Amino acid sequence: MGEGDTVWAPSVLPHGALGLLSHHPQLHFGRKMESKVSEGGLNVTLTIRLLMHGKEVGSIIGKKGETVKKMREESGARINISEGNCPERIVTITGPTDAIFKAFAMIAYKFEEDIINSMSNSPATSKPPVTLRLVVPASQCGSLIGKGGSKIKEIRESTGAQVQVAGDMLPNSTERAVTISGTPDAIIQCVKQICVVMLESPPKGATIPYRPKPASTPVIFAGGQAYTIQGQYAIPHPDLTKLHQLAMQQTPFPPLGQTNPAFPGLDASPPASTHELTIPNDLIGCIIGRQGTKINEIRQMSGAQIKIANATEGSSERQITITGTPANISLAQYLINARLTSEVTGMGAL
Numbered sequence: 001m002g003e004g005d006t007v008w009a010p011s012v013l014p015h016g017a018l019g020l021l022s023h024h025p026q027l028h029f030g031r032k033m034e035s036k037v038s039e040g041g042l043n044v045t046l047t048i049r050l051l052m053h054g055k056e057v058g059s060i061i062g063k064k065g066e067t068v069k070k071m072r073e074e075s076g077a078r079i080n081i082s083e084g085n086c087p088e089r090i091v092t093i094t095g096p097t098d099a100i101f102k103a104f105a106m107i108a109y110k111f112e113e114d115i116i117n118s119m120s121n122s123p124a125t126s127k128p129p130v131t132l133r134l135v136v137p138a139s140q141c142g143s144l145i146g147k148g149g150s151k152i153k154e155i156r157e158s159t160g161a162q163v164q165v166a167g168d169m170l171p172n173s174t175e176r177a178v179t180i181s182g183t184p185d186a187i188i189q190c191v192k193q194i195c196v197v198m199l200e201s202p203p204k205g206a207t208i209p210y211r212p213k214p215a216s217t218p219v220i221f222a223g224g225q226a227y228t229i230q231g232q233y234a235i236p237h238p239d240l241t242k243l244h245q246l247a248m249q250q251t252p253f254p255p256l257g258q259t260n261p262a263f264p265g266l267d268a269s270p271p272a273s274t275h276e277l278t279i280p281n282d283l284i285g286c287i288i289g290r291q292g293t294k295i296n297e298i299r300q301m302s303g304a305q306i307k308i309a310n311a312t313e314g315s316s317e318r319q320i321t322i323t324g325t326p327a328n329i330s331l332a333q334y335l336i337n338a339r340l341t342s343e344v345t346g347m348g349a350l
């Protein structure tokens with residue numbers, strides 16, 4: 001194998017997790033390469049994807065990006081962090097095996113440092129282990145577990161790390177989570193062994209990678225302001241407030257102008273009612289979303305039942321029927337209007 005060849009290795013995901021492992025279509029796994037991998041050969045390029053919560057990402061980035069800069073410089077690996085529009089973010093680490101494992105070790109030690117620091121403020125006496133979650137194509141899990149669990153048992157015993165392979169696949173994917181926990185040293189050894197197994201047994205067939213979804217946070221409107229619920233508190237949300245105010249004004253579509261939404265107080269048990277509105281055909285897509293994702297989000301956030309009528313021949317509009325309490329209907333209308341507003345003004349998807 002030359003230095004330009006790429007092998008996709010398992011994704012390693014701290015706490016909460018995701019990752020993708022597939023292999024180079026032109027790659028043949030010969031004995032020569034396997035022995036190199038087992039020895040941590042430098043010619044193999046890996047990509048490890050980690051899934052982290054926002055707090056963990058903040059810890060890896062550090063003040064003004066200093067921590068991640070240091071990790072890049074000292075390990076020699078490429079470290080990329082996905083945009084933060086989800087509660088979880090993907091960290092991709094690419095490079096020769098030695099650079100990957102150096103970067104990975106720095107992340108594992110950083111998480112241990114975070115655990116120690118958090119313990120100084122709590123009465124806990126025993127130190128919890130560092131926990132990461134890899135995401136592995138289901139077609140490779142058999143090789144990782146081994147006949148009668150022999151391989152996974154061998155990895156546990158030789159590294160001292162705990163390794164668990166999830167029984168179910170992750171949502172909308174053909175991948176499973178593999179959770180690893182232990183000391184940073186045990187985790188690093190464990191990941192090295194898992195990478196060897198993955199390289200020796202490439203995935204079979206196409207892999208549908210797991211992708212974390214943006215969270216739909218509950219939204220409450222009061223006095224013309226939008227608030228998102230975090231824990232027990234309502235936090236003012238300026239971006240949503242701006243969209244809310246835009247949605248309250250006359251919109252560019254006359255049919256929507258008749259449905260100017262009001263936001264009544266949340267009554268104890270208001271009667272259910274039905275509201276209808278019409279939407280231009282060419283804008284219905286932004287409300288439905290890919291495979292119905294947006295309309296399902298609106299249903300979930302508003303608590304209202306929403307039905308979209310099929311397109312009728314010769315009509316340039318579609319009928320939407322919303323059923324629920326006045327508060328549910330108002331919230332559903334607001335969310336639909338906000339989708340249209342963002343589409344028309346280019347303010348970005350809500």
